[in-house]
Amino acid sequence: MAPGKAVLKGLLKIALILGALYAIAHFLGPRLSPADYRAFPVTGSRIAIWVVAELHLLFAAFVLGVPMFAVITEYIGMRTKDPRYDQLAHEFIRLIALAFTMTAALGSLFFLGLFFLYPKFFGYMTRIFQPTYYLYASLILGEVVYTYLYYYSWESLKESKRLHLTIGILLNVFGTLIMFTADAWASFMMSPAGVDPSGTVSSLWAAIHNRTWMPINVHRLIANVAFGGFIVGAYAAFHFLSAQTDEERAHYDWMGYVGNFIGICGMIPLPFAGYWLAKEVYAFNETMGISMMGGIFSWLFIIQAVLIGVLFIGGNYYLWLAMERIPGAERFRGYIKWLLSILVVCFAVWLTPHTLIMTLKEQQAIGGTHHPLVGVFGVMSAKNTAVNLIILTTFFSFMMYWRSNLVLPATPRAKTLKVLEYLVYGIAASLVIFIGVYGYFVPTIVRVEKLSPAQVGTVLAAMILLVAMASMSVKGATSLGEIRWGTIPRRAQYALILLSVTIVLLMGLMGYLRSALRLNYHVYGLLKDTHPGAFTPNLGFATCVIAVVALLFYGCVCSIFWLGQKTERRS
Amino acid sequence: MRNVFWKVTGFVVLVVALFVAIGQKVPQIASYPPKEFTEEEFRKMQQTQLIEKGRQVFGVGGERCSQCHIIGQGTPGRGPNLQGVGARAVERARERAQQTGRSYTAEDYIIESVMEPQAYLVKGYPPIMPKVYLPPLDLSETDIKAVAAFLESQGGDVTITSQTQLKPEYSQRIRAAKLAGAQPPKGNAQNGADLFYNRMRCVGCHTAGGVGGQYGPVLDGIGNVQTVDYLRESIVNPDAVIVTGFKKGMMEPYFRENLTDPELDDLVRFLLTLKK
Numbered sequence: 001m002a003p004g005k006a007v008l009k010g011l012l013k014i015a016l017i018l019g020a021l022y023a024i025a026h027f028l029g030p031r032l033s034p035a036d037y038r039a040f041p042v043t044g045s046r047i048a049i050w051v052v053a054e055l056h057l058l059f060a061a062f063v064l065g066v067p068m069f070a071v072i073t074e075y076i077g078m079r080t081k082d083p084r085y086d087q088l089a090h091e092f093i094r095l096i097a098l099a100f101t102m103t104a105a106l107g108s109l110f111f112l113g114l115f116f117l118y119p120k121f122f123g124y125m126t127r128i129f130q131p132t133y134y135l136y137a138s139l140i141l142g143e144v145v146y147t148y149l150y151y152y153s154w155e156s157l158k159e160s161k162r163l164h165l166t167i168g169i170l171l172n173v174f175g176t177l178i179m180f181t182a183d184a185w186a187s188f189m190m191s192p193a194g195v196d197p198s199g200t201v202s203s204l205w206a207a208i209h210n211r212t213w214m215p216i217n218v219h220r221l222i223a224n225v226a227f228g229g230f231i232v233g234a235y236a237a238f239h240f241l242s243a244q245t246d247e248e249r250a251h252y253d254w255m256g257y258v259g260n261f262i263g264i265c266g267m268i269p270l271p272f273a274g275y276w277l278a279k280e281v282y283a284f285n286e287t288m289g290i291s292m293m294g295g296i297f298s299w300l301f302i303i304q305a306v307l308i309g310v311l312f313i314g315g316n317y318y319l320w321l322a323m324e325r326i327p328g329a330e331r332f333r334g335y336i337k338w339l340l341s342i343l344v345v346c347f348a349v350w351l352t353p354h355t356l357i358m359t360l361k362e363q364q365a366i367g368g369t370h371h372p373l374v375g376v377f378g379v380m381s382a383k384n385t386a387v388n389l390i391i392l393t394t395f396f397s398f399m400m401y402w403r404s405n406l407v408l409p410a411t412p413r414a415k416t417l418k419v420l421e422y423l424v425y426g427i428a429a430s431l432v433i434f435i436g437v438y439g440y441f442v443p444t445i446v447r448v449e450k451l452s453p454a455q456v457g458t459v460l461a462a463m464i465l466l467v468a469m470a471s472m473s474v475k476g477a478t479s480l481g482e483i484r485w486g487t488i489p490r491r492a493q494y495a496l497i498l499l500s501v502t503i504v505l506l507m508g509l510m511g512y513l514r515s516a517l518r519l520n521y522h523v524y525g526l527l528k529d530t531h532p533g534a535f536t537p538n539l540g541f542a543t544c545v546i547a548v549v550a551l552l553f554y555g556c557v558c559s560i561f562w563l564g565q566k567t568e569r570r571s
Numbered sequence: 572m573r574n575v576f577w578k579v580t581g582f583v584v585l586v587v588a589l590f591v592a593i594g595q596k597v598p599q600i601a602s603y604p605p606k607e608f609t610e611e612e613f614r615k616m617q618q619t620q621l622i623e624k625g626r627q628v629f630g631v632g633g634e635r636c637s638q639c640h641i642i643g644q645g646t647p648g649r650g651p652n653l654q655g656v657g658a659r660a661v662e663r664a665r666e667r668a669q670q671t672g673r674s675y676t677a678e679d680y681i682i683e684s685v686m687e688p689q690a691y692l693v694k695g696y697p698p699i700m701p702k703v704y705l706p707p708l709d710l711s712e713t714d715i716k717a718v719a720a721f722l723e724s725q726g727g728d729v730t731i732t733s734q735t736q737l738k739p740e741y742s743q744r745i746r747a748a749k750l751a752g753a754q755p756p757k758g759n760a761q762n763g764a765d766l767f768y769n770r771m772r773c774v775g776c777h778t779a780g781g782v783g784g785q786y787g788p789v790l791d792g793i794g795n796v797q798t799v800d801y802l803r804e805s806i807v808n809p810d811a812v813i814v815t816g817f818k819k820g821m822m823e824p825y826f827r828e829n830l831t832d833p834e835l836d837d838l839v840r841f842l843l844t845l846k847k
Contacts, residue, residue: 237579238575238576238579241575241578241579242575242576285707286699286701287638287701287707287708288707290638290639290649291638295634295638296600296602296634296638299597299598299600302597303590303593303594303597306593307590494582497579497583498582498586501583501586501587502586505586505587505590519602519707520602520604521706521707524706524707525705525706525707525709526706528604528709529604534603534604535602535603535604536601536602536603537601538599538600538601539594539597539598539599539600540594540595540597540599541601542594543590543591543593543594543595544591544594546590547587547588547590547591550587550590551583551584551587554580554583
C-alpha cells in the first residue's frame with residue numbers, strides 16, 4: 001500500500017473510534033440522571049474499570065515499547081549492515097498497526113467507563129485537565145500518521161535509511177508525549193498539585209508537573225523498552241518451538257536473543273528509576289510512603305521481589321543456555337555456579353520480609369519478632385545492596401556471553417586489561433557491600449539521600465568502565481567459531497516466555513500498588529472515593545484480578561500475532 | 572504448531588497460577604474506609620459501640636494509626652506501643668499538668684495526644700505524627716472521639732462518651748479542615764438568594780447581609796464555619812442541632828416540604844456565600 005493511502009486509512013480508523021466515543025458521551029451523557037457513581041453489572045464498576053484500564057495500559061506499553069525496539073534494531077541494522085536487524089524491525093512494526101487499533105478501542109472503553117460509571121471523578125479531572133484532552137487527541141493523530149508512515153515507507157525509503165529512521169524517531173516522540181500526557185493525569189491522582197482543596201485550578205502546569213510525574217515518566221519509559229524486548233523474545237520463542245526448518249530456528253533463535261538483550265538492558269536501570277519514584281512518593285507525603293513500604297502494602301514488595309528475581313535469574317539462565325551454542329563458551333562454564341549462587345543469595349535477601357508473621361510461641365522460640373540473623377536482611381540497606389549485586393552479576397553474564405567465543409591476544413596490554421576488569425568488579429562489589437553495611441549505622445535520611453545513590457553510582461560507573469575496557473580488550477582477539485544459531489536448547493525458549501509473562505504480571509502488580517496507595521481517595525487527600533462499595537482489596541484478591549488480565553492480554557496478543565501472520569501470508 | 576500453542580498456553584497458565592498462589596500466601600489486609608455515622612446515630616451510641624468504632628478507626632495491620640503504632644506483641648512501630656496507654660495516661664497527665672501548670676485528666680492527655688501529638692512526645696520518638704484531621708487520614712470529630720475512647724480502654728477507665736465535647740479550638744480546627752476540603756457545592760447561589768429573600772421568606776426569621784428577623788440565628792458569616800452537610804441538615808431537620816439560645820420546634824417542616832432538591836442545593840449554595 002502507498003504510504004499516503006495507508007496514513008489516510010489509519011487516520012480514518014482512529015477518527016471513527018474517537019468520533020464514536022464523542023457521539024456516545026455527547027448524546028447519552030445528558031440523558032442519564034445525575035449521580036456520583038453508577039453500577040456496572042456482574043463485576044461491579046471497580047473491577048470493570050480495573051480490568052479495562054490495565055489491559056489498555058499493557059497494550060499501550062506494547063505500542064510504545066515495540067517502536068522503540070524497532071528503531072533501535074533498525075539503527076543497529078544500518079550501522080552493522082546486517083539485513084536481519086532490518087527484517088526484525090519491519091516484522092515487529094507490522095504488528096503495531098493491529099495493536100494500535102486494539103489500544104485505541106480499549107482506551108475508548110476506559111474513557112467511557114470513567115465517564116458513565118464515575119461521573120463525579122471524571123468531572124473533577126475534566127475541570128482540571130480539559131485542555132490536555134485536546135492535546136492528547138492531537139498527539140494520537142500524530143502517532144497514527146507516523147506509525148503508518150514508518151511501516152508503509154519501509155520499502156520506498158530503503159535507500160534513505162536516515163530519513164526513515166527520523167520518521168521512526170518522530171513516531172517515538174509522539175508515543176512518549178502521549179504517555180507523558182496520560183502520566184500527568186495518573187500521577188496527579190497520586191500526588192496532586194496546582195489545585196486548592198476545593199479543586200479549583202491555580203496552575204495547570206503545576207497539576208501536570210506534580211511531584212511524581214517525571215519519575216513515573218522515566219520509570220514507564222524504561223519499563224516499556226524492557227516490556228517490548230521481552231514480548232519480542234516470547235514471540236521468537238513461540239516461533240522457534242514451532243519452526244519446521246533449521247533456517248527458521250536460526251532466525252527465531254537470533255530474534256529471541258535480541259529481544260532478551262533489549263529486555264535485560266531495560267531491566268538494569270529500572271530499579272534505579274523505581275527507587276527515584278519511591279523517594280518522591282515519600283517526599284510528597286510521608287504517610288503514603290510509609291503505607292507503601294512499611295504499612296499495608298509492604299508485603300506487595302515481597303511478591304515484587306519474587307517477580308524481579310525471576311526476571312533477572314530467568315534472563316541470566318537464558319544467557320547461560322545460549323552459551324551452549326557458542327564454540328569456546330565451555331571455558332566459562334565454571335563461572336555459572338558462582339554467578340547462580342550470588343543471584344540466589346541476593347534474591348533470598350531481597351525476599352526477606354521486614355516483619356515475619358509468627359505465632360507467640362514461635363516468637364518466643366526465636367527470641368523476638370525478628371530472627372537474630374535473617375531479621376537483619378529485611379531492611380532497605382540489605383535489599384539495596386542485593387539488587388545492586390544482582391545487576392552487577394547480570395552484567396558479568398552479558399560480558400561473559402559476548403566474549404565467549406573469543407580468545408584474547410596474549411599481549412601484556414590485554415592481560416593488564418583483564419586483571420583490571422576483575423579489579424573493577426571486585427572494587428565495585430566491595431564498595432556496594434561496604435555502603436550497604438554502613439547504611440545500618442546512619443539515620444534513614446542519610447541512607448536515602450546519600451548512600452543509596454552512591455551504590456547506584458558505583459554500579460553504573462563500573463559498568464561504563466567495564467564496557468570501555470572490554471571493547472579495548474577484544475581488539476586483535478581471535479574467534480573460535482561462529483555462533484550456531486538455532487541449536488539453543490528448547491528450554492531456553494520457555495525461559496523467554498517466562499520473562500514475558502513475568503513482566504506482564506509485574507506491571508499489573510505495580511499498577512495495582514500505584515492505584516491502591518491512594519486508599520479511599522480518587523485524588524489523594526482531595527477527592528474521596530465515597531462509593532458505597534469502596535475498599536482497597538487485599539493482595540490475594542489483587543493477584544487474582546491481575547492474573548485474569550494477564551491471561552486476557554496473552555489471548556489478545558496471540559490473536560494479534562495470528563492475524564499478523566495471516567495478513568503477511570495473504571500479502 | 573497447534574501442539575506448541577497448547578504447550579505454551581499451559582506453561583503461561585502455570586506461571587500465572589503460581590503468581591496467584593504466592594498472592595494468597597502473603598498476609599491479606601484489605602482496607603475499608605471507617606463507617607460513617609450521622610450526628611444522630613453517633614449521639615445514641617453506647618460506650619462499647621464507641622470503643623468498637625475507635626478500634627475500626629485505629630485500623631489493623633498497617634491501616635491508619637496501626638501503620639505506626641502497635642498494641643501488644645509485634646514489631647515496634649514508628650510510634651509508641653499503645654498497650655496499656657489508658658493506664659499510663661494518668662501518670663502522663665500528671666506530668667503534663669506539672670509542665671504546663673494547668674489541670675489535666677487522662678482524657679485530656681489522650682485527646683491532646685491525638686490532636687496535638689507534638690505537644691508532649693514520648694521520650695525517644697521523633698515528632699513525625701501527621702495531623703489526623705487533615706487528609707489523607709482526614710478523621711472527623713466523631714472518629715477522633717471514638718479513637719480516644721478506644722485508647723482509654725487500653726488499661727484505663729473510659730470516660731469519653733459520644734456526648735463528650737472536644738475543646739472548642741479542636742472542634743474549630745477540624746471544621747476548618749473539612750471546609751477546606753469540601754467539594755464545590757452544587758446549586759446556584761442567585762436562585763438561593765431569591766428563595767431566601769423572596770420566595771421562602773427565610774429572611775423573616777434570619778438575618779443575612781445585615782437584614783432580617785431575629786427569631787432564628789443570624790446567618791451572616793455562616794459560610795466561614797459550617798459545612799454543606801450541616802446546612803442541609805439544618806433545613807431538612809432543623810431540630811437536629813439547636814444553636815445555644817434558641818428552642819426546638821421554632822422552624823416549621825413546611826420549608827423542606829416546599830423545596831425541590833435542586834432548590835435545596837441553591838439555598839445551601841447561597842448560605843455558603845454568607846461569609847464575613
